[in-house]
Amino acid sequence: MNQTGAGLMLRRFLAFMARYVSPAGFAAGTALLITFIALFTPPYIGMADNGDFFRVLYSNGLYFHLPDYDSQYLGYFIKEFGILQYYNENVAIYYSSQSLLIQLALALNKLFVSTVIFDVRVQSAILTLLFIVAIYLLVESLTWKMKPLYGYIIAVLAVFMFADTAYTAFFNSFFSESIVLIMVILTFASGLLLYRRRYNDYAMVAVLAISGLLLTTSKQQNAPVGIILAATCLFLLLIRKEKKFKVIMFSTLSLLFFSGIATYALIPKEFVNINQYHAMTRGILLGSDDPERALEKMGVNKQYAILKNSIYYEPFTTVDVNSHILEKYFYSQYGFGEILGYYVSHPKQAISMLDLAAKNAFTIRPPAMGNYEKEEGKSFGQQTMFFSGYSLLKKALAPKTFGFIVIWIAVVTGVYMPSFVTAIQRRDFRNALRFPFIFSMILMGLSGIFVSIIGAGDADLSKHEFLFTVTFDLVTFVVISDAIRRRLWQRDSRLDSEPE
Structure with missing residues (x-):
């Protein structure tokens, strides 16, 4: 077959596909199939x-019902848990939007599966449906009105990456x-859809508000996310002139801002101590050549240098981590501000910690946890290679230095800044939206790194930096997609002809 014939067949195939399934629909359907095979078939x-x-189980009415559960820590995935049948005296250890998901899954489990045993795959089914919607909206935000060939390339890339x-193994946990x-x-998708004026603005603002709120309150280290998103929403106040829209947007950014503040304020004292202990x-102390001097500079007794490299959860420790002595003479002597100030005044050690963080910043699957059931x-601890x-x-392949992250940020900023500046000069605030949302993703990712280091040192870094690895992938995906559709430096002129 000659090249002309092959090209004709390709155009016919793409026309057929475009008639019945959009690139976004193709990405969502393919992602659903792969995720279903991985999570719901043996x-x-x-x-x-x-x-x-345990932090979320007992307070939500669930418990570990397998007698050998402890022996399976880290090594094996367990899909079934007991449902408490009587009064639950356990209070929430910390506040998280994750409890809303667990309670919904628990209600459905009792209705359709069992009132005694909770199957985590019920929760996974809910997450999978939300995930498919998210993939659809993300791909739609980039491929709407695009030539089919480019659109399907982006759809395949989205499936390959996300x-x-x-990523999806977390659903069954x-x-x-x-x-x-x-x-x-x-x-991110809702922001890009607002930028492209795809779907109803009010609907997309609702998606942005709800997803941003759930994200911010999902875990304590995400507290800065609400503040970053609130700042980003300031741009959205400018895209429409209606008073109703401005009131809704101001309410949204206020909600996101105060959710970030509340998430930080509601961190339990026990977790504050754990994080403080590891931060030191x-x-x-981990990166200091003279730990005694480092402690003295922070106003802490130098005898605590003996705690260098130790973990809060160690069964046998030099001193009781919950003791009154540590509370009075160790934990109370420093906090987030003092730790940040130390790193600022010791840039060499700060860079060393950032490079250490970068080594874990590109690992999606934590190396410690297995993916299979024991049976x-x-x-023990074996991980799946299926669609990985x-x-x-x-x-x-990703360079494991913070310098690479800096270069990546500089490249992304350099690519999108010209169109942003042009749009601002033209007072075309709708077309200016793309860069603020991309940059907010970068800031959210960096917050994941900085909060991890300042808040807990190198303790469980690969898991604590999950927010960075997601935002890195999203921003990189959008850069590649915009390169494919030739929209890196240009504003989207098609928005000019579409009324608000």
Whole structure:
């Protein structure tokens, strides 16, 4: 077959596809198929517990009902949990939007599955549906009115990157990363859809507000997200002149801002101590050549240098981490501001910690947790390779230095800044929206790194930096997509002809 014939067949195939399924629909359908095979057909793929599940289980009326559960920590995925049958005396250890998801899944489980045993796949089904909607909106925001060939290339790229089981395995677990993934995509997609004036503005603002709120309140370290999104929403006040729209937008940004403040304020004292302990022992002391002097500079007794490299959860410790002595002479002597100030005054050590963070910033699947059930006969901690091409490629090829992250930010900013400046000069605020939303993703990702280091040192970095790895992938995906559709430097002129 000659090239002319092949080209004709390709055009006919694309025309056929475009008639019956859009690139967004294709991406959503393909992602659904892959995720269904991974999570809902044997061997079931999920995430093993690393000890964090108890934080959300008991307060939501669930418990560990397997007698050998403790022996399966880190190694094996467990899909069934007991449902408390009587009064639940357990109070919430911390406040999280994740509880809303668990309560919905629990209600559906009792209605359709069992009132005694909770199957985590019920929760996974809810997350999968939300994930498919998120993928659809993301791809639609980039491929709307695009030539079919380019649109389907972007759709395939979206599936390759975001339907990777390193991401979707979180759905079959009680880790809040599943909510973070979906809500970040929905937040970004709604912003891009507002930029392109696709769908009703009020509907997209509602998606932005709800997803941003759920994202901010999903875990304590996401507190800065609400403030970043609130600042981004200031641009949205300018895209329409109606008073009603401005009132709604101001209410939205206020809600996001105060949700960030509240998320930080409601961090339980126990978690504050855990994070403070690791911020010192696995952060400042870890990277210091003279830990005694580092402590003295922060007004802490130098004898606590003996805690260097220690973990809060160690069964045998030099001193009781919950003791009154540590509370009075250690925890009370420093906080977030003092730790930040130390790193600012010790840039060499700060850069060293940032490089350490960068080594974990491109790993989607935490290396410690297995993905299979014990009865599958897999080795302890074995992880799936099913549809994991992107996560493996990213882990292997991404430069592991903070310098690369800085270069990446500079390139992205340089690519999108010209069209942003032009749009501002023209007072075309709708066309100016793209860069603020892209930059807000970058800031959210950086907040994940900085909060992890300042708040907990190198403790469980690969999991704490999940927000960065998601935002990095989203921004990189949009850059590649805009390059494919030739919209990197140009504003979208098609918006000019469309009325508000």
